[in-house]
Amino acid sequence: MNTLAVPVAVAADAGVAPRAVRSATVEAPWVRRALIGAALLFLTLFLFVPLVTVFYEAFKKGWDVYLAAILEPDARSAIALTLLAAAISVPANLVFGVSAAWAIAKFDFRGKNVLLTLIDLPFSVSPVIAGLIYVLVFGLQGWFGSWFIDNDLKIIFAVPGIVLATIFVTFPFVARELIPLMQAQGQEQEEAARVLGASGWQMFWRVTLPNVKWALLYGVILCNARAMGEFGAVSVVSGHIRGQTNTMPLHIEIVYNEYQFAAAFAVASLLALLALVTLGLKYFIEQRVKDQRRAVGDRAE
């Protein structure tokens, strides 16, 4: 708590540099101070304290307990499954994102707006419902349930179900970053490449991809963070079989419910670290994308 109180105090003081004459479009110093204080208090209570808590609780019982918690076999298999689910779902959604963005941004076709709305649909579906619909399709009583049983394929309460649910909840991330940028960039560069004799793939690898690489990376990073952290959807389809169908978030839940708080927070701290790395990369790329957008804007003028 003490470590957090310091920046709050510093920040409040810095906002009140004394000024003899106040501009008519600036608030009184006490208003400024109160607003900065209110904003920081709110963010501290709801964001910063929870973040610090994760690391504090994880290391409360020392390094040995921490290491034991993340190295035990169940935790390791949970980490492996989380990495596997992300390793399949992120590339799958990446290929989709690029295809959808290519069609939507570079061509004029009927039904484009409907397609745009449908791509965003998974974001407005509750994760629990995302899991439920796959149970309905692939579960025992589901549409294809008996066919899969006859062929000895397990989807629900097995790894494929976890991957499918993860793909669903991370579906729009790459597409929604690429589409606006590629629309803004227009078709001229690709058309020029074609006129100069480039093949379709040459044009794609040498012109289109370099133009969108930062936005693409941005989408991939957000997609990956969500894929590794998804809880609700995966929880429904997983079946919670220890060492087999538990991802990291599910492992945290089980260990936490067994009152092994230090162990739960230890695994949670790995995901919190991933979140911080994600935010750092996101910030870095945002600056790049801003520069690129500005460059596109200049060219347009």
Add this chain to the structure above:
Amino acid sequence: MILSRTLLKRHSVLPGFDLALGFALLYLSLIVLLPLSAAFLKTFTMTWAAFWDAVSSPRVVASYRLTFGASFAAALLNAFFGLIVAWVLVRYEFPFKRLIDALVDLPFALPTAVAGIALTAIYAENGWIGQFLPFKVSFTPLGVFVALVFIGVPFVVRTVQPVLEDVNRELEEAAATLGASRWQTFTKVILPIVLPALLTGFALAFARALGEYGSVIFIAGNMPMISEITPLLIITKLEQYDYAGATAIAVVMLVTSFALLLLINSLQTWARKRQGGV
């Protein structure tokens, strides 16, 4: 070939339309549309009376009341503080501003289960914040509210922030020259400009909160009729193999989400028009 002949409005020299759109449509159908339609088709196998029973039993209605009430209250608190945070980040300078700005997105990046156990620990009776509060937060409906505030933080800030950055300062100078106080300038000039964005952020936070599961179940205590949210009830029904009952509730939630999505889309259109006009 079929796609380009029937859908394309005008011919293009660029290649790959059929392949790109074909793959996108196939993938979208298999991953999203087909499974989603399964939920609706499943409810068609129920009689109307059975459907109505499933979605209006007292326990389910209590969960709607909690989910909608807590989501609304959390979105409201986020609208108020989100506007202040956006204002402070755009208008003032203070130490660690960039770091704080980047951390606003934490709820997007931090897995909900991690947030859930952290908030439970903090707001428990012996927790860092809970010990100073005269009332219980963890394991009560108030805990649901706290978790939903956490996950909604970035929505209002990130929708209001860019609009606030674009506000023409000359308008404020004009208001000041005409004798308006700073408060009048805020309520009569600035607030109308950011209002569409503020409402959009509110609606986005509300919609996200309605479906939230991971961060809530740890802190809620999950007592039927008191602190049980609707998504949890869907899971409970599934675990009892009441697939039809679970799906019926899910359809109610889906229809609500789609209605909200339409509302948000029209709010955004309004916001764009308003911004273009100023």
